[in-house]
Amino acid sequence: MSNTVREPAIEVVGLTKSYPSGDTVVEAVRGIDLRVEAGQTYGFLGPNGAGKSTTIEMLCTIRNPTSGSARVAGFDVVRERTEVRRRIGLVFQQQTLDQQLTARQNLRFHADLYGLSRADADRRIDEVLEMVALTDRRDDPVLRFSGGMKRRLEIARGLVHAPQVLFLDEPTIGLDPQTRAAIWDYLRDLRQRTEITVFVTTHYMDEAEHCDRIAIMDHGQVVVEDTPEALKSSVGTDRIALRTDDDELAIARIQERLGLAAGVHEGQVTLAVPEGAHVVPRLFTSLDLHIRSVTVTRPSLDDVFLTYTGRTIRDSEGPRAAAGKAPTR
Amino acid sequence: MNTDPMSTDQTTTSRPAPAPLGEVRNDLTHHARATWVVTRRELLRFRQDRARMLSMLLQPLLFIFVMGTGLGSIVDTGGDVSFSTFLFPGVLATSVLFTAGFAGISLVWDREFGFLREMMVAPISRASIIWGKCLGGAIVATGQSLVLLALVGTVGIPYDPLLLAQLVGCLFLGSLFLTALGVLLSTRIRSIQGAMPMLQLLITPMMFLSGSLFPLGGLPGWLSVVTRLNPLTYVVQPMRSLVLGHLDLTAAEQQRLLPAITWGGWQVPVGVQLLTVAVITVGLVGLAARMFRTTE
Numbered sequence: 001m002s003n004t005v006r007e008p009a010i011e012v013v014g015l016t017k018s019y020p021s022g023d024t025v026v027e028a029v030r031g032i033d034l035r036v037e038a039g040q041t042y043g044f045l046g047p048n049g050a051g052k053s054t055t056i057e058m059l060c061t062i063r064n065p066t067s068g069s070a071r072v073a074g075f076d077v078v079r080e081r082t083e084v085r086r087r088i089g090l091v092f093q094q095q096t097l098d099q100q101l102t103a104r105q106n107l108r109f110h111a112d113l114y115g116l117s118r119a120d121a122d123r124r125i126d127e128v129l130e131m132v133a134l135t136d137r138r139d140d141p142v143l144r145f146s147g148g149m150k151r152r153l154e155i156a157r158g159l160v161h162a163p164q165v166l167f168l169d170e171p172t173i174g175l176d177p178q179t180r181a182a183i184w185d186y187l188r189d190l191r192q193r194t195e196i197t198v199f200v201t202t203h204y205m206d207e208a209e210h211c212d213r214i215a216i217m218d219h220g221q222v223v224v225e226d227t228p229e230a231l232k233s234s235v236g237t238d239r240i241a242l243r244t245d246d247d248e249l250a251i252a253r254i255q256e257r258l259g260l261a262a263g264v265h266e267g268q269v270t271l272a273v274p275e276g277a278h279v280v281p282r283l284f285t286s287l288d289l290h291i292r293s294v295t296v297t298r299p300s301l302d303d304v305f306l307t308y309t310g311r312t313i314r315d316s317e318g319p320r321a322a323a324g325k326a327p328t329r
Numbered sequence: 330m331n332t333d334p335m336s337t338d339q340t341t342t343s344r345p346a347p348a349p350l351g352e353v354r355n356d357l358t359h360h361a362r363a364t365w366v367v368t369r370r371e372l373l374r375f376r377q378d379r380a381r382m383l384s385m386l387l388q389p390l391l392f393i394f395v396m397g398t399g400l401g402s403i404v405d406t407g408g409d410v411s412f413s414t415f416l417f418p419g420v421l422a423t424s425v426l427f428t429a430g431f432a433g434i435s436l437v438w439d440r441e442f443g444f445l446r447e448m449m450v451a452p453i454s455r456a457s458i459i460w461g462k463c464l465g466g467a468i469v470a471t472g473q474s475l476v477l478l479a480l481v482g483t484v485g486i487p488y489d490p491l492l493l494a495q496l497v498g499c500l501f502l503g504s505l506f507l508t509a510l511g512v513l514l515s516t517r518i519r520s521i522q523g524a525m526p527m528l529q530l531l532i533t534p535m536m537f538l539s540g541s542l543f544p545l546g547g548l549p550g551w552l553s554v555v556t557r558l559n560p561l562t563y564v565v566q567p568m569r570s571l572v573l574g575h576l577d578l579t580a581a582e583q584q585r586l587l588p589a590i591t592w593g594g595w596q597v598p599v600g601v602q603l604l605t606v607a608v609i610t611v612g613l614v615g616l617a618a619r620m621f622r623t624t625e
C-alpha cells in the first residue's frame with residue numbers, strides 16, 4: 001500500500017446526502033465533485049447550512065453518502081472506512097477532549113485507539129506537544145486549559161498518528177485574533193515539515209487566504225473552486241494608488257503610454273486594472289517620473305464570497321447558534 | 330486564469346504516501362485491545378476524580394451501618410444470625426447498583442462533552458466502545474465494593490479467601506449487568522436530565538425486589554413473580570447463599586432467610602442463576618452495541 005504512486009488526497013464524485021426531516025426530504029449535499037491534491041491546504045467555505053459539515057462528515061466516514069463516492073487518502077470512505085480512519089486526523093468544531101484527563105493522557109488515549117506502539121506513541125506525543133508549545137503543560141488536566149490551548153491540543157491530537165489528511169472544521173472559531181494567528185502559524189509550520197494535506201472549513205475570510213485552493217459551497221453545491229488569487233481576480237479589479245511628484249503628468253502618461261484611465265482620488269493617482277501586480281512594474285518603467293509610493297489593493301475574499309453566494313460571510317454567521325443545534329449528528 | 334500554483338510542486342512531491350503509524354487489524358485481538366483502551370480511560374477518570382471516589386467509598390458504609398443497625402433493632406431473624414449478617418450480601422450488591430448504573434450513563438456525558446466523537450471516528454469498532462464502557466464501569470463499581478468487603482468480619486462473616494473471591498465475582502457480574510443497562514439507556518436518551526431519573530426509576534424497584542433488604546419468602550404471589558423476573562435477584566441470592574453457607578444454619582433458618590427460588594416448581598441452582606444474569610448481560614451489551622451503531 002505504501003509504495004503506490006501518489007493519488008489525490010481527496011477525490012469526490014457526485015456526492016449527495018439527503019435525509020428525511022418531517023414530511024420532506026432535505027437535500028443537504030446535492031452532488032459535489034472535489035479533487036484535493038496531496039500536500040495542499042484546501043479551504044472549504046460557505047454560509048451556514050450550505051452542507052459543509054455534512055460533506056466533511058461524509059469524508060471522515062461519520063456519515064454514509066446517499067449517493068456518489070469519495071476517496072480519502074486513496075481509500076473509499078464507505079467500503080474501506082477503517083483504512084480511511086487510520087489516515088485522517090480530525091479537529092471538530094466542538095471540543096472533543098476529555099476534560100478530566102491531562103493533556104498527555106488525552107494524547108495517549110488517542111495513540112492507543114489508533115494502535116500505535118509504545119515507542120511510536122511516546123515519540124509522537126512529545127513531538128506534537130512540542131509543536132503546539134504545550135510541553136510544559138502536558139500533565140495538567142485539560143479542564144484548566146484556555147480555549148486556545150484546548151484547540152492547540154486538539155490539533156496536536158489529530159496529528160499523533162501521523163495522518164495523511166488533516167480535517168479541521170472551524171478550527172479557530174471563538175478564539176481571539178492572536179490565538180487564531182498562532183494556530184495558522186502551526187498549520188503553516190506543519191505543512192513545511194510534512195506532506196500533510198489540510199482540509200479546513202472556516203468562517204474567517206482572512207484565514208482562507210492561507211489556503212492553496214478554495215471551494216465555496218452554497219445550497220448543497222460547490223459554486224466555485226480555484227486558488228484564492230484566481231477567485232479574487234475573477235470577481236473584480238485591483239486598485240492601484242500612486243503618490244507622485246506630478247499627478248497631472250502621471251495621469252497623462254498613464255493614458256498615453258499604458259492606455260489606461262486614471263484619476264485623482266483622495267490625493268492619489270488611482271487606476272483600476274485586472275492584475276495590479278502586473279501593471280506596477282510597467283508604471284515604474286514607463287512613467288519616467290518620481291513615484292513616492294504605490295499601493296495595490298486586491299479584491300478581498302469577502303468580495304468573492306459575496307459574489308458567489310449573494311451574502312457576506314457576516315450575514316451568514318447570524319443564525320450560528322441555531323445552526324449549531326441543527327441535527328449534525 | 331486557472332493555473333494551480335501547486336501543480337508544479339505536485340510532480341516533484343509525488344513520493345509514495347507514508348504508511349500510517351499504528352497497527353489496525355480486523356481481528357479479535359484488535360477489538361480486545363481497543364476495548365481495553367476504552368476501559369482504561371474509565372479507570373483513569375475514576376482515579377482522577379477524588380470527590381467521586383470518596384463519596385462512592387463512603388456510601389456503602391452508610392448502608393451497612395445505618396440500615397443494618399437501624400433495621401436490625403426491629404427485625405428478628407429468629408436465630409443466631411444477626412440481621413446485619415443477613416443484610417450484608419444485599420448491601421454489597423446494592424452498593425454497586427448506582428455506581429455501575431451511573432458509569433453506564435456516563436456515555437451521555439461523553440456525547441454531550443464531545444468526547445464520544447473522538448472514539449467514534451477512531452479506527453475501532455463500535456462494539457469495542459460499548460464493551461469498554463461496560464467493563465470500565467463494572468471494574469470501578471466492583472473496586473468500590475472491596476472496601477465494604479473488607480469489613481465482612483464486623484458482621485460475623487469469616488475472612489475466607491475463596492468466599493471473598495466468589496463474592497467479588499458475583500459483584501462484578503452484577504456491576505456489568507447494571508453498567509450495560511445504563512449504557513443501553515444512553516444509546517437512546519441524549520440528555521443527562523433524562524437519563525438520571527430513568528436510571529433511578531429502573532434501579533430502585535430492582536433493588537427492593539431483589540431480596541437485598543428482606544427475604545423473598547412470604548411475599549404475595551404477584552410480587553413473588555416480579556422478584557423472579559428481576560435479574561438482580563439472581564445476583565443477590567447466590568451471594569447470600571455463599572455467605573450463609575459459611576455459617577452453621579439450621580434448616581428452619583435456612584428456609585426463613587434464604588428461601589429457594591423456583592421456576593415452575595424447579596429449584597434453580599446457583600450456577601444457573603448466575604448464568605442467567607450473564608446471558609442477560611451479554612444480551613444487553615449486544616443490544617446496546619446494535620442501537621449504538623444505528624443511532625450515532
